[in-house]
Amino acid sequence: MRSMLGSVLFDLDGTLLDTAPDMHAALVKLMAEHDRAPLPFERVRNHVSHGSQALVALGFPDAAPDFAEHLKKRYLEIYARDLCQATCLFPGLPDLLEACEDRGWALGVVTNKPGWLTDPLLDALGLHARMATVVSGDTLPQRKPAPEPMWLAARQTGLPPERHCYWGDAERDIAAGRAAGMSTLIAGWGYIDTDQTPEQWGADGRLEHPDAFWPWYANTPTPETGLAS
Template sequence: MRQELGSVLFDLDGTLLDTAPDMHAALVTLMAEYDRAPLPFDAVRNHVSHGSQALVALGFPDAEPAFAEHLKARYLEIYARDLCLATALFPGLSELLEACEARGWSLGVVTNKPGWLTDPLLDALGLRSRLAAVVSGDTLPQRKPAPEPMWLAARQTGLAPAQHCYWGDAERDIAAGRAAGMPTLIANWGYIDAQQEPEHWGADGALDHPGDFWAWYRTALRPEAGLAS
């Protein structure tokens, strides 16, 4: 029998926050510095969860490894400068966070984004003070899909791993949550490209909208409770 939930943890890019507009803008700026035509937003959006290295590879597929590292460093400089111009919570997540808080649940973020980007981004959106757990990609030697970041988040909230539900939009998110002993959900609004097969990730469920969580919670975890959302 599952333990009662007391926390929801989120991946950051593509799950909690729509960072794609600002990450795309940084790539456009970088490409312009090298007189390259910009890639359209739709060609970039679903690659954002793979990080800066993947985005640079999109814009500069012919770059040699050493030059690609230089481009990545420059990309991160540009992105950090304009980190939160268009980034926002995905629709429905503000209400979801408030509903979780009303229940007395903890909230948290476990991301592979480095802390020097994660922390100012959360601060800019007024989210940091609402989160009981924040684990970034450089907080520990291990990153997702390893379970260690998930376990650290659980220690930060003071709850058992099984009392957390982890939401993500990449296979590594689901793998990390499962390995940590947490129920996992796929955020279908996230950055999932056509080559991925989320139906094979082994998640406990998938959400088309954040508000769908409460129906999943009632049927999957509390079928006997009939709780109102």
């Protein structure tokens, strides 16, 4: 039940943090190294949640598999060098995080981004110390959409899965949260391209701004009374 929530967990890219400017900048630099014209930001933004492999494929659609792997490694080198130049919390999230902390709720991140990028990024923004759990893409053998990273996050917060609400901007986020027994919300401000169909993901709701979380949370029957909390 939403009225029993005690934790909010976030996907990283496109949900908690607007990393697209820095990830786009890294792709532009990589393409320049190979004398390719840069792709506009608008073309790249909504592919960021699909990771470095998808971005390299966007910039180098004709690359053979071995060369694409080389490009991906180089892309990550460039990105790691300038990891947090323009990255920031999405608008509304600073207040949302503070409000959750005022309630005594646990905060956390579950992402497929590798830990060697996730941890320094959260540190640079002063967020790591505020998180009760940070589960990265290489923390476990399994990654989203598998539920195991979500269960680990729940264990680390000390709360059962049903007391968590997971926010994400990709189908795998919602699938992982649902499989783990958590409430799930789509971050409508995230990196959702026109080929995706979020209305079919089976989430418990969609937020167009973080402030919309509180009406969503309040408009729920309690287990005892059947009335809104």
